Amino acid sequence: MAAQETMWHDFIDAHKVADGYLLATIITPDPPASDPARLYNFQRWTNPYSVQTDLRYKLQYNPEMRLDKKEASTWLEIFSDYYKFVGVLLAAEEANNVGKAKEADWNAVYEGWKDVVSALHRGYSSGTLEAWTIPCLYVAGKYLRIFAIKADESTATQRDSGLVFGGIQEEDALVTVGQNDKLEDAARQINRIFALCLNDRSPLEESRKWALYSTANLLFKTYFRLNSINLCKTVLRSLKAGAADMPPLSAFPRAHQVTFKYYSGVVAFLDEDYATAEQFLESAYAMCLRSAAVNVRLILTYLIPTKMLTSHRLPTQALLKQSPQLERLFTPICFAIRSTDLQAFDQAMEAGEDEFVKRRIYLTLERGRDVILRNLFRRVFIAGGFEPAKEGEAGSQVVRRTRVPVKEFAAALMISGAGVGDGEGGVDGDEVECLVANSIYKNFMKGYIARERGIVVLSKGGAFPGTGV
Amino acid sequence: MSGAAQGTNNSLSKHKDATTQDSKDTPQAPQKAVAQLEEDDEFEDFPVEDWAKEDEVGQQAGNTHLWEESWDDDDTSDDFAVQLKEQMKSVEGKR
Secondary structure, three states: OHHHHHHHHHHHHHHHHOOHHHHHHHOOOOOOOOOOOHHHHHHHHOOOOOHHHHHHHHHOOOOOOOOOHHHHHHHHHHHHHHHHHHHHHHHHHHHHHOOOHHHOOHHHHHHHHHHHHHHHHHHHHOOOOOHHHOHHHHHHHHHHHHHHHHHHHHHHHHHHOOOOHHHOOOHHHHOOOOOOHHHHHHHHHHHHHHHHHHOOOOOHHHOHHHHHHHHHHHHHHHHHHOOOOHHHHHHHHHHHHOHHHOOOHHHOOHHHHHHHHHHHHHHHHHOOOHHHHHHHHHHHHHHOEOOOHHHHHHHHHHHHHHHHHHOOEEEOHHHHOOOHHHHHHHHHHHHHHHOOOHHHHHHHHHHOHHHHHHOOOHHHHHOHHHHHHHHHHHHHHHHOOEOOOOOOOOOOOOOEOOEEEHHHHHHHHHHHOOOOEOOOOOEOHHHHHHHHHHHHHOOOOOEEEEHHHOEEEEOOOOOOOOOOO | OHHHHHHHHHHHOOOHHHOOOOOOOOOOOOOOHHHOOOOOOOOOOOOOOOOOHHHEHHHOOOOOOOEEEOOOOHHHHHHHHHHHHHHHHHHHHHO
16 A cells, blocks of 8 residues: 555645646556556555545545645546546556457547546636646647557457457448547547637636647647648647737747647648748757657658758758668659759659658659759750850950750750650650740749740849859 | 660679679669658657757757758869760761
8 A cells, every 4th residue: 555655645746846747647647667566556555446435535634635625526536537547557458468469458448548538627627727737638638649549459450350340341341431430539639628728718827828739739640640631720720810818839848849840840841831831840950859860850851852842952961861761761862853863863753652652742852853954954054155255345244155055955854864855866846845944934944935046045144043143 | 765774784684793784883773672661650759848959959069061052063064065065966966
């Protein structure tokens, strides 16, 4: 019985100094490292018949515990649900540990945790639990998502092995429906927590609004997994609408800020709003904890294609070298762009296709082709040299040759492997003109095609905007 | 095109001792096997809620030169001019 006391000590200490993070460790499904047997001890501390009485003695009639009546009854509810939950969780973990993973009932674990979360929710909506306790909400949402994923996975394995539905294997009818039942439910529960924080009207210093970004981040994570990325925009809109009555993002812990910026950036990226994406991702990168290698890599996975599009700049070797995955992902593409090699670019896109598609960066990387064309046409322009100096104008500035035969562009495209051949060893002139016209249309190159003379007339002042010529 | 032909050569000339072709810069076969992704490649919870400014990526020493222009320096343009002329000649020649 004594082993169980540390939990109550922590509970009392947390209330004494209003330490929400310490409080949250008490209802966490993961026992703290300092007290690894906490859940077992809590379960053995009482039994289902006397749990109510035992808790009442701890919370209401305990001279050390200075909770008012409402608080005590709120925690009584939370801890009775938590007690039931611990029983189910330990049973599931035990089944797992003795090799009977199939018998572990993760659906019951999810439902049990959901009851704990509901009790917490009631504590907040009734105004009983104060804002300093909000780390409990972080824990609530975090594990809703974790247990929901476990529950859905175990349902899927049972279904595959025919334990559910009497072994009927009607794949189309059953497998696609309800694959993420619990996770979808978890999203709804987390959304309730989000609303609970958003609608708090207390003054900012004691507001649940401090849990807003952390809860929004959980929603993003969940929606991404559910492939319902559009729902993220609803969350972003709510935050924007309430921004005037919220603390500024910069006042939140860095973990909340960086995660929020990452997801906002990726949502903008997928929406093809690359300017916004760049802003968020760049700021997330700069502020990210340097030892968090996976997160740094994920930020860069989207920042690199974004930069390629917005400013046509490529990552340096030094940047890619930070992670073998990044190196593998982007080196071939960057090499192809730098050497204006369209054929190598196509090969790199094909080789990386699966991974690019999976990370949803394929379509953005595809537009690297425009950058190659721009660079290739720029090389033609530079190779053309300068106009002969006009007589009598000695000392005036030398001017690049701005009338470039289409044929030269055609030759450059052939060198680069653009596939503009006409199949008979010659060049398909229409195809070449089309690529040139496209480049002009997209503002990579300034000028026009004089078709009847077979030349491209380039602008005398900055034919290739932003590249120094 | 030449690249495609080269690719075929690579796959055919497996007997290294007997190859007559010069294959000094054979393109590496795409490493599909390594490209396997972990299923849950998602943004991780940070181990701490907050950290000091000097622990930020942006404050790292040597983390300044991250991006560069995609176009090359102009001193390679002479080579390209020569390449361009040759390519144009070869197209003209086939006409």
